[in-house]
Each structure stands twice: as structure tokens, then as C-alpha cells.
Amino acid sequence: MIEFATPLAFLLAPLPLVIRYVLPAHQETVSALRLPFFRRLAHAADVAPRAGAVVFRRTMLQNGAAILIWGLLVSALAGPERVGEPIVQEKAARDVMLAIDISGSMDQRDFRSAQGEPTQRLDAVKRVVGDFVSARDGDRIALIVFGTKAFVQAPFTEDLGSVRALLEQTEVGMAGPHTALGDAIGLAIKTFQSSTIEDRLLIVLSDGADTGSRMTPINAAAIAAGESIEIIAIGVGDPDGSGEQRLDERSLNDIASTAGGAYYFAGDETALSDIYTRIDAQKPRAVETTRYRPRESLAHIPSGLAAGIAFLTLAVLYASTLRRKTV
Incomplete structure (x- = not known):
């Protein structure tokens, strides 16, 4: 039987959404090049100028990996344990x-x-x-x-x-x-x-x-x-x-x-x-x-999965970057 030592840790699950929608977005002042013919250049490139164009958009892979990693880390914090049969x-x-x-x-x-x-x-x-x-x-x-x-x-x-x-x-x-x-x-x-x-x-x-x-x-x-x-x-x-x-x-x-x-x-x-x-x-x-149930911590499993997903995601993104540079 699997139990959680600190189930209240699952209350941290919506924390990224709270941070995203409640706290103001991070902004930085960056250097830019002003072009007198910017609109014609944008028209020639067939792109529509918009505010915040320099903000990088995450891919579906990045979003999915982030959700999985956060969920696994919260599960590890909740302290999953394998509970054995009662020992007298x-x-x-x-x-x-x-x-x-x-x-x-x-x-x-x-x-x-x-x-x-x-x-x-x-x-x-x-x-x-x-x-x-x-x-x-x-x-x-x-x-x-x-x-x-x-x-x-x-x-x-x-x-x-x-x-x-x-x-x-x-x-x-x-x-x-x-x-x-x-x-x-x-x-x-x-x-x-x-x-x-x-x-x-x-x-x-x-x-x-x-x-x-x-x-x-x-x-x-x-x-x-x-x-x-x-x-x-x-x-x-x-x-x-x-x-x-x-x-x-x-x-x-x-x-x-x-x-x-x-x-x-x-x-x-x-x-x-x-x-x-x-x-x-x-x-x-x-x-x-005296009665007790032996408990074996399983927190290393979700922690290890989170680390594995993060490593694979970085590897895929790095490979994609190399392909684009080659092309």
C-alpha cells in the first residue's frame, strides 16, 4: 500500500499558475537597432510587427515537460511511502x-x-x-x-x-x-x-x-x-x-x-x-x-523521473538547435 507522509505538499501544485497570472511579468530593457524602413522590411519578410516580439515562446515539448517535472517534484515533496503489513x-x-x-x-x-x-x-x-x-x-x-x-x-x-x-x-x-x-x-x-x-x-x-x-x-x-x-x-x-x-x-x-x-x-x-x-x-x-508498519520511502522515484525528463527535454532541444544551424 502506498501512502504520502506529507500530503499537504500537493497544495503546491497550482503554484506556477499563481505566479504566472498574479505576479507581473519580468521585463528588461535591451538594446535595439532603429530602421527607417522597418515597415517595408517587415512587409518584405511577410511578418506582422507586434509588441513583445522578442519574447521567446515555449514549444509544446517544453510546456509538457515543465508540467510533468513540476508534478513529479510535488509528488516527491509529498513523501510517497510503501507501507508494509503490520508487525507485532x-x-x-x-x-x-x-x-x-x-x-x-x-x-x-x-x-x-x-x-x-x-x-x-x-x-x-x-x-x-x-x-x-x-x-x-x-x-x-x-x-x-x-x-x-x-x-x-x-x-x-x-x-x-x-x-x-x-x-x-x-x-x-x-x-x-x-x-x-x-x-x-x-x-x-x-x-x-x-x-x-x-x-x-x-x-x-x-x-x-x-x-x-x-x-x-x-x-x-x-x-x-x-x-x-x-x-x-x-x-x-x-x-x-x-x-x-x-x-x-x-x-x-x-x-x-x-x-x-x-x-x-x-x-x-x-x-x-x-x-x-x-x-x-x-x-x-x-x-x-508494540505494533508498527514498516515504511519504505519512494521519494527517489518521482525525483529521478523528474531529472530524467529534464535531461531528455534538454537533449531534444539541443538537437533541434543543431539541426536548425546546419540547415
Whole structure:
């Protein structure tokens, strides 16, 4: 489809006629030779003397070329454009951070799989969280793993396949045997600060109690709340355990409530899957949609035609002049 960017330029089309009929004609004083027998000379030449005889008259070729050239130049000024089909672009409107505990206690095989068989806690988590990541098409997702230290395994990206692949490569103990939950939340806050997206969600999954963070989890959650980061906490360990093996549900609950989120406990893989399904329903993917039509300027076409017509007209007039001189 062809459109004009500045159609008001067509109002310039009658400008030459306005100039011709409104403005006075250009006049110049030129030298002339006075002949006492001018009338007899004119009669002998069979011409009728008239005023303005020295004004050159344009030929039909010149008039036609001038009209075409002016019309093409006005069309070029109007900005003709070829408009393409609408293109829809979507970009993420929410950042989702996944913080996964990979401390030594995640090696326990007391978690029941969907088939009811004992399985390693981390293996079950990777299956469920991997499915959750794949279903979040449209969100930007980042992955943090933590043990004694917290590390950014994947920065914010819309390449969900890469996030899932990096999640699959994590192993128990890669970040140390202990649980630095507060440091993981602090690292998440720092990572969120590089984002310009306002809707921010942190999903923390842990199976133990914080045992070595430089910042307490509650203080970290309070800072997260100040940064408009919502925290959902998920516990997958044993609430009745002892020492570092005990799931600190109270801390996880306090973290979630401080940061405006919720706490969930999963005793097996099926319950964990249900939790992530619930989160997916409560926090559906959010995207910003942009529509635009690609535009290609065609102003060079009428401009080029105008230049071509002008060149051909001058060439024809020059050839005619040469013929007359030869004759």
C-alpha cells in the first residue's frame, strides 16, 4: 500500500499558475537597432510587427515537460511511502528471578516423585522448575543458585531454553554445603537493580535454615520490599529435622510476608508441581505489545523521473538547435 507522509505538499501544485497570472511579468530593457524602413522590411519578410516580439515562446515539448517535472517534484515533496503489513513485537513486562537452594541437604532422597518413588530433592526440583520455566514464554527469567555462597547461574533473559539447560547442569554442593539464604536474596536484589522493568518477582526455594549469611533473610526481604520486589518462598525440606537439616518454615514465612508474597510447603514432587502451577496461574506472563508498519520511502522515484525528463527535454532541444544551424 502506498501512502504520502506529507500530503499537504500537493497544495503546491497550482503554484506556477499563481505566479504566472498574479505576479507581473519580468521585463528588461535591451538594446535595439532603429530602421527607417522597418515597415517595408517587415512587409518584405511577410511578418506582422507586434509588441513583445522578442519574447521567446515555449514549444509544446517544453510546456509538457515543465508540467510533468513540476508534478513529479510535488509528488516527491509529498513523501510517497510503501507501507508494509503490520508487525507485532512483544517484550517482557515482568522479571522473574528463581533462587534455588543447592546446599548439601538437597541431596536427601526423601522426596517422593510423581510415581511415588523416593528421589533426590534437587532432581525433583529441577523437573518441576524446568517445566515452570518452559511455560513462562514472554517473561524474562534469571536463575540464582545458592549454598554457602550465592551465584547468578543465568542473568535475566527471554531465552528460556538456556535457563532450563543451566538449571539442569546444577548439582548439589556446587555452591558449598551450607545455606546462605539471606545472601541469595541480597544477590537477587542487586541483579534486579540492573532491570528497568517494574514488575519483579523472586521465587525462593530452600530446604533448610540460614546458616551463614552476612545479611539476615528478614533484613534482605525488607530491602527487597523497598525495591518493589515480591518474594514467594517455597519450602521442600523436613520441618521436623534438626540443625541445618531442619526446614525453617518460620523464616520463610516471614520473608514472604515482609516482601508482600506468600509461603508454600511441598512435601513431595506432586505438591511442588501444584505450587508452581498455582504461581503460574496467579502470576500469568506479562508482555508489552508494540505494533508498527514498516515504511519504505519512494521519494527517489518521482525525483529521478523528474531529472530524467529534464535531461531528455534538454537533449531534444539541443538537437533541434543543431539541426536548425546546419540547415
